[in-house]
Amino acid sequence: MTGHENLWMRPERPARGPRPSFSRAALAQVAIGIADAEGLEAISMRRLAADLGAGTMSLYRYVTGKDEVFDLMLDTVVREYLPEDRPPPDDWADGLRLLAWQARRTMLRHPWLAPLAAGRVQVGPNSARLTETALGMLDGLGLSVDEMLALVGAVFAYVNGYVQSELAEGEALRRSGLTLAERLAQHLSYIQSLIATGGYPMLERVTKEGGRQYTAADDRFAYGLDRLLDGIAAALPPAAAEGPKSTG
Structure with a gap:
């Protein structure tokens, strides 16, 4: 196989060689589980092989490397859209x-x-x-x-x-x-000092009028x-x- 050929143009089961012991879908699900729990940086070919109960080199019958694992992961979760x-x-x-x-x-x-x-x-x-x-x-x-x-x-x-x-x-x-309120309180004195200069009228409005609408993340996203x-x-x-x- 070549790294320049599209992953989905290559047959999952080679014409010759050992019979595959798992599928690309299984590989993607294992990778997604690792990334969900530990982040992308936790993904390696060695780790994937261990979680699949396979040899590391056997993974290269399915993908050319970690970059194609990411392609599989992306395409799998896009289905949820x-x-x-x-x-x-x-x-x-x-x-x-x-x-x-x-x-x-x-x-x-x-x-x-x-x-x-x-x-x-x-x-x-x-x-x-x-x-x-x-x-x-x-x-x-x-x-x-x-x-x-x-x-x-x-x-x-x-x-x-x-x-x-x-x-x-x-x-x-x-x-x-910290909570969000505690984090904001850390900066309150500095913000007040800026407002006191008279050069930040909009910042003053934020402190006096803000927080009445679109306070929830869903509401801000929808707006x-x-x-x-x-x-x-x-x-x-x-x-x-x-x-x-x-x-x-």
Whole structure:
């Protein structure tokens, strides 16, 4: 096999050689379990082989190395973006909103997913199905393929960035051993000193008026996502433009 040939173009069971003792799907599930519990850095070919009860070299009959293991992991969890028990909504905005919420839930279940997905081209059968589904939601709105790709990319970039920030904030609090209120209290004196200079009127408004709306992570995510979809709707060709319906 060559490292330049697509993983899914290679047969899982070679024409010659020993009969495979497990599958790529099993390999992906083991890798996902390790990453969920210990992070991507815990994944190695030796560790995967040990957890599978196989020899390390036997893994190379399935993948060329750890990079393809990551491809398998990504494509496996992408399937969770598309629930099997419900068809996509007819309204394009409701459809993209559903995908965005499913993606966020998936990324929160698998904390390694957002940073890994941000830096890789996603290929594979589930990734292809996700692309087909997302573009199909925008088809017929008078957009070019490049415009549809850009809009879908913007939605997933929003989700990915939001989740990475969400996870990073949670990890920072965990390491500090403080609550969010305690962490903010550490900086209160400095913030007050800035406000006292008279040069930070908006910061003063934040301290006096902030914290009344969108205090929950879900609420902030929903608000930002709805405004993004509003912007997409406003830029659609006139004949196709219909404002997104907020579901909260």
